[in-house]
Amino acid sequence: MKFGTKLIHNGFNIDKETGAVSTPIYQTSTYHQFDIDNFGKYDYSRSGNPTREVLENTIAHLEGGECGYAFSSGIAAICSVISIFSKGDHILIGKDVYGGTYRAVTTIFNRFGIEFTFINGENLQDIKKKIKPNTKAIYLETPSNPLLKITDIKEACKIGEENNLIVIVDNTFMSPYFQKPLELGAHIVVHSATKFIGGHSDVVAGLVVTKNKELGKRVYGVQNGFGAILGPQDSWLILRGLKTLKIRMDLCSSNAKALANWLNNREDIEMVYYPDLDGHVGREVHLSQSSSGGAVLSFKTSSEEKALKFLRNIENTSVGVSLGGVETIISYPAKMSHAAIPREEREKLGIGNNLIRVSLGIEDIDDIKESFNKALSL
Incomplete structure (x- = not known):
């Protein structure tokens, strides 16, 4: 099935309860439990919401990943991914990333003991040279914002694999239609879905896709713990935008x-x-x-x-x-x-x-x- 068809017919587009071709907006904060000893799939909308789940499953499917997560903004998605790391961890990050990402790592996460080193993503040798014993991840943005600098994702991922590093790629500029970092070896993809995925300048949202379930559990732990989730109305708007x-x-x-x-x-x-x-x-x-x-x-x-x-x-x-x-x-x-x-x-x-x-x-x-x-x- 080609990408354009996947956007419309992806297995998540038809509501299983009613057959609705437009995903219903489950505008609820909580869910009745019919059996107090055996809770249903949903209990509280911070932890899971059917509308948001359709979006999360759809973006995971389109990116070729195992798990998808929807956040209240692009920077919430980015910060939630960085939050899977711990004090003492070291992350390599592109020099000319989005300004909000730069602000987050230099004014927030550095105060929590996570160390960052800026790299020239165009230069693979610079990436290799700056790896340290406590390096845990490489964070890339390609094309970068705003000078459209290019990093070779596949080669950067080889460096990551050789050094047991998690490779994170901000895919906002390309969208999963034009570029699929997970297929090139990356482990996590982030999007400001406010941009091309939403596509109509009417919603603020962020998305994360992980290559495997283990990383997915770590991201979900942050999503559920911090609660920077995307609401059902905004999830529906992103789903609508994805179709075109x-x-x-x-x-x-x-x-x-x-x-x-x-x-x-x-x-x-x-x-x-x-x-x-x-x-x-x-x-x-x-x-x-x-x-x-x-x-x-x-x-x-x-x-x-x-x-x-x-x-x-x-x-x-x-x-x-x-x-x-x-x-x-x-x-x-x-x-x-x-x-x-x-x-x-x-x-x-x-x-x-x-x-x-x-x-x-x-x-x-x-x-x-x-x-x-x-x-x-x-």
Whole structure:
């Protein structure tokens, strides 16, 4: 069964109690127990909810994993995964991860005795070099946010296997449609389902999929213990968004590739970052592990002033902190997604004040180009 069909017919889509083709929203906090000595499957919705369970089973199926878990936000999912580790553990993490991830590991988890070392995910030797006796995991984001840097997932997982490390991959930018890290050797996949999986800028959610049940139990222990679960209404919204993931991603990625090439031919653009653009560092690696360049690109204007003028004048788009909606969303990483990273560190990573990130929507590409041309020409 191909992916587009799996999104609709995956074994979890029809309610077994009623035959409803749209998963019912079980808006309940607790469940009556008919036998006090033998509780039913559900007892309290923090621990399990039928609507959330359908979503969790669906994302596990789509990613090719054993267990899925739904959280109240992408960062809740990320932090819950990091919480399976203990004081004294050491984790390698990509230098230019999402700013919220950077903030969590540098201001929260470091206070609990978990040690982090930032790595250049593009350089496998850098990963090997920074492994320590207490290293327990490698946390990767590929393509990275916002410079679309590429890590060879399969080779990184080989390093992980050789050193008995858990490999975690943030797959938000690609979605399980374009990239399946578990099939390449990763152990845990995380998503901000707020983005492409939800797809309509109307819900905040996070998802985790584990390769095996042992890791699944550890993640579930944190999910149930902390309680950062996704509610049934939001679980239903994510399930609804998933049904159109393929057709949305096909159009959004087609728009992204077209806009990347168009921007790359403009003299007033200093640099374009897009995984399927000729000359993009890591392009061949990316296309060997992903079926598309994705729907996100970044570009540098000639100056900060020009970037700000563009942001103030762009039309028929949304300027905001998120991505992955049906509308084109333009972000300014220096003041949005990566504002938590000190300016000096941002600039070392190449995230300057002239960098703009674009998540392409489903609009007509000619209209997108016209809007960009007008704003860039001012």
